Each structure stands twice: as structure tokens, then as C-alpha cells.
Amino acid sequence: MAIPALPANYAPPASTSKLTPAITQPKGKLIAAGPAFLGHLRLVRHHDGDFKKFDAATAVEREAALAANGNGNGEEDDLGVGEESEDEALLTLDPKEWKKQDHYRVLGLSHLRWTASPAQIKIAHRKKVLRHHPDKKASDTTAAALGLNMNTNDDAFFKCIQKAHEVLTNAERRRQFDSVDPVFLDEVEDVPSASDFKSNPPPFLATFAPVFEREARxxxxQPVPQLAVPRAADAEAVNDPNDIKGHAFPALKAHVEAFYDFWYNFDSWRSFEWLDKEVNEGSDSRDDKRYTEKKNKSERARRKRDDIARVRGIVDLCLSVDPRIKHIKLQEKEAREAKKAAAGKKSGAPAAPAGKSKKEEEEEKAKKEEEEKAAKAEAKKAKAAAANAAKKARRAQRVEDGA
Incomplete structure (x- = not known):
């Protein structure tokens, strides 16, 4: 059925609405813009107005984007987070004790911890919420069929998830938590001591490199100089636990000196506000608040001093057993002796005797000590003999005087 055309003198009726005014053409020139217009241009100019070509090209671009940002299967990449196992101890955490909980463990980020990115934290939180949301538990028909009550612990774990997300998405509070990370505190106990290097010392590089890498956070x-001396990209790998072989002496010396200079002036951002004592609940006394704040401030300062002393102790121990320091001193001594010998040879003076080995020096030192000890013993005997002779002379004199 054909629709007749409107008469030439037709005019639309005037609007009688008192709420919405009649829509009129805006003044000025309209500019074509927006995603729809850009899509139209791509359709017309790049695909000759063919919708099939346009749809095929769009599908290829979408697959390429998923391959770049996804897991290769056309699915969104979950960045490998949020899939850790959840034991009973974790699921029964008390949300009131949120300062004592491991927030990375709650979100399934134990394998990343302080290296977790904001995107990984976001994805892990979303997965945990989808799994433990109260509405999700209430609608779980499988659990209801088995007679299981999924709303145990008053959804306490879900509150722990929300608190962990709140802490880890706040830069300042995350730094405070990272400063007292329970895993880091456990690792600190594994630092070697001076007694470990007295007999059968462990390999230097493998022992101290992880320690400084852990403290560098x-x-x-940033970046922080690492313990090992960097090698050239085309250099062959050298299995040297003391990190001496395969390095030019100037580069080795420069790196070692810069390393210890950095760590003896180490500037740490680690803080201890997370361990502050809370003001007594229900107390409105200003004196209590001031006292608590003063106590917290002094405790933070004390912990900071202890932490600085702890790091300084690690650096001192590393310096005292560093084989590279001994190697550098030996090389410098040999260079000085060679320079002195060259100078003596040039001036015509007799060459200085070659430097003695450490064993020979120790033997000479022991021999000298024995000679000194023997001389002291002889002097002591001579002194005793002289005293006895004087005593006898005095006795004989008294006898003669009496006679």
C-alpha cells in the first residue's frame, strides 16, 4: 500500500505542551564528530561502503587487541592473580583484627606481594568479590542442595577482602603495610652472622646478593646498585661465587666502592606507623590522645634507629668478608711495589726486594715473638741472679761486721 505524499501547503501543528519546548535547529554550523562519524568515514573511505569488509576488518582488530592484552585465547588476561588456595585459617580471619592480617594473602597475591601492580590488585579483588560476595553465597544452589551454610562467620572474610583492597589501593597505607610485611620480617631472620664465616664460610655472592636485593625496595x-658487578651483554658467563673473575680491575674497584658508598648512605623510606598503638576505645580525654601520640612518635623513632643500625650491621659484615676488597688491596699493593721498583731501576738504585708472602711474614713475626720472649726470660734470670748475689753480699757483710 502506497502512502500518499503530504500536500504542498501542509504545516505541522504548533506544540501545545507547556513542559517541553519545541525542538528547533541550533544556530551556527554543525560539525560532524564522534565515534559513529569516524566509523562512517572508515566504512566509506577504507572499505568502499562494503559492510562485510568493514565487519571483517573490525573483527581482525578486535582479535589483535585481545592477543596483545589477553591470554591468547580471545579471553581477557587475568594477569595470573586471585587463584591461590584458601585454607581454613584464611577464611576464618577476624575483620576486627585487620591490622594483623596479610592483605596480599587475602587477595591471592602472595607470590607478588610488594611487586603487585594496581591492575593486578584490581583483578584479584574482583575475583575474590565474585567468589565471596554474600549475595553469591546466598544464591549458591549447589551448597543449599548439600545442606551447607555458606554464610558462616557473618561474611567476615568478605569484609577482610574489602579492607585488603582499601589498604593496597592507598599508596601511603600500602607503604606502611609493606614496611612491616610479615614475610619480610621472617626473611630478615635469615641474615648471616659473623660466626657463619669463621669456619667453612658460605659463597659470598649467593649469600649476600639476595639480602641487598630484599633491602633495596x-x-x-632508584635504581639501587646491586652487589654483583655488571657484565657486558656479550661477555661469557663466569661461575664465580666471589665475583672477581672476568672483570677488569678498574671496573671492579669502581663498582665495589660505589656500592659501599651507596649503602653506607642508604636513605630508607621504611616507616612504622602501622604499628602505632590505637587510642583507648571510647576515651575522649585529650590527655590520653596526646600521651598515645607522643608514645607512638617515640616508638616510631626508636624502630627507625634500630632499622638503620640493622642495615648498617649487614653492610659492615659484608664489607669485612668481601673477597673483592682483599683482591683490590692486593692489586693496589702489587701496583705500588711495581711502581717503586720501576722508579728505583730508573734512578740506578738497587731494586727493592720483592714483597714477601703472607706465610713468610707470619713465620717471621712468630720467630720474632719467640726471640723477644726468650730475651725477656734471660733478662729475668739475670735479674734474679743479680738479686741473689746482692743478697749474699749483704749477708756476708753483716757476718763480718758482727765478728
Whole structure:
């Protein structure tokens, strides 16, 4: 059925609405813009107005984007987070004790911890919420069929999840938590001591490199120089636990000196506000609040001093057993002796005798000590003999005087 055309003198009736005014053409020139217009241009100019070509190209671009940002199967990449196992101890956490909980463990980020990115924290939180949301538990028909009550502990774990997300998405509070990370505190106990190097010392590089790598996270200055001396990209790998072989002496010396200079002036951002004592609940006394704040401030300062002393102790121990320091001193001594010998040879003076080995020096030192001890013993005997002779002379004199 054909629809007749409107008469030439037709005019639309005037609007009688008192609420919405009649829509009129805006003044000025309209500019074509927006995603729809850009899509139209791509359709017309790049695909000749063919919708099939346009749809095929759009599908290829979508697959390429998923391959770049996804897991290769056309699915969104979950960045490998949020799939850790959940034991009973974790699921029964008390949300009131949220300062004592491991927030990374709650979100399934134990394998990443302080290296977790904001995107990984976001994805892990979303997965945990989808799994433990109260509405999700209430609608779980499988659990209801088995007669299981999924709303145990008053959804306490869900509150722990929300608190963990709140802490880890706040930069300042996350730093406070990272400063007292329970895993880091456990690792600190594994630092070697001086007694470990007295007999059968462990390999130097493998022992201290992880320690400094762990402490480097707290440095305000990044990047932090590592213990091992860097090698050239085309250099062959050298299995040297003391990190001496395969390095040019100037480069080795410069790196070692810069390393200890950095760590003896280590500037740490680690703080201890997380361990502050809370003001007594229900107390409105200003004196209580001031006292608590003063006590917290002094405790933070004390812990900071202890932490600085702890790091300084690690650096001192590392310096005292560093084989590279001994190697550098030996090389410098040999260079000085060679320079002195060259100078003597040039001036015509007799060459200085070659430096003695450490064993020979120790033997000479022991021999000298024995000679000194023997001389002291002889002097002591001579002194005793002289005293006895004087005593006898005095006795004989008294006898003669009496006669």
C-alpha cells in the first residue's frame, strides 16, 4: 500500500505542551564528530561502503587487541592473580583484627606481594568479590542442595577482602603495610652472622646478593646498585661465587666502592606507623590522645634507629668478608711495589726486594715473638741472679761486721 505524499501547503501543528519546548535547529554550523562519524568515514573511505569488509576488518582488530592484552585465547588476561588456595585459617580471619592480617594473602597475591601492580590488585579483588560476595553465597544452589551454610562467620572474610583492597589501593597505607610485611620480617631472620664465616664460610655472592636485593625496595633512590658487578651483554658467563673473575680491575674497584658508598648512605623510606598503638576505645580525654601520640612518635623513632643500625650491621659484615676488597688491596699493593721498583731501576738504585708472602711474614713475626720472649726470660734470670748475689753480699757483710 502506497502512502500518499503530504500536500504542498501542509504545516505541522504548533506544540501545545507547556513542559517541553519545541525542538528547533541550533544556530551556527554543525560539525560532524564522534565515534559513529569516524566509523562512517572508515566504512566509506577504507572499505568502499562494503559492510562485510568493514565487519571483517573490525573483527581482525578486535582479535589483535585481545592477543596483545589477553591470554591468547580471545579471553581477557587475568594477569595470573586471585587463584591461590584458601585454607581454613584464611577464611576464618577476624575483620576486627585487620591490622594483623596479610592483605596480599587475602587477595591471592602472595607470590607478588610488594611487586603487585594496581591492575593486578584490581583483578584479584574482583575475583575474590565474585567468589565471596554474600549475595553469591546466598544464591549458591549447589551448597543449599548439600545442606551447607555458606554464610558462616557473618561474611567476615568478605569484609577482610574489602579492607585488603582499601589498604593496597592507598599508596601511603600500602607503604606502611609493606614496611612491616610479615614475610619480610621472617626473611630478615635469615641474615648471616659473623660466626657463619669463621669456619667453612658460605659463597659470598649467593649469600649476600639476595639480602641487598630484599633491602633495596625501601630505597628512596632508584635504581639501587646491586652487589654483583655488571657484565657486558656479550661477555661469557663466569661461575664465580666471589665475583672477581672476568672483570677488569678498574671496573671492579669502581663498582665495589660505589656500592659501599651507596649503602653506607642508604636513605630508607621504611616507616612504622602501622604499628602505632590505637587510642583507648571510647576515651575522649585529650590527655590520653596526646600521651598515645607522643608514645607512638617515640616508638616510631626508636624502630627507625634500630632499622638503620640493622642495615648498617649487614653492610659492615659484608664489607669485612668481601673477597673483592682483599683482591683490590692486593692489586693496589702489587701496583705500588711495581711502581717503586720501576722508579728505583730508573734512578740506578738497587731494586727493592720483592714483597714477601703472607706465610713468610707470619713465620717471621712468630720467630720474632719467640726471640723477644726468650730475651725477656734471660733478662729475668739475670735479674734474679743479680738479686741473689746482692743478697749474699749483704749477708756476708753483716757476718763480718758482727765478728
Amino acid at each position: 625501601f630505597s628512596r633512590i
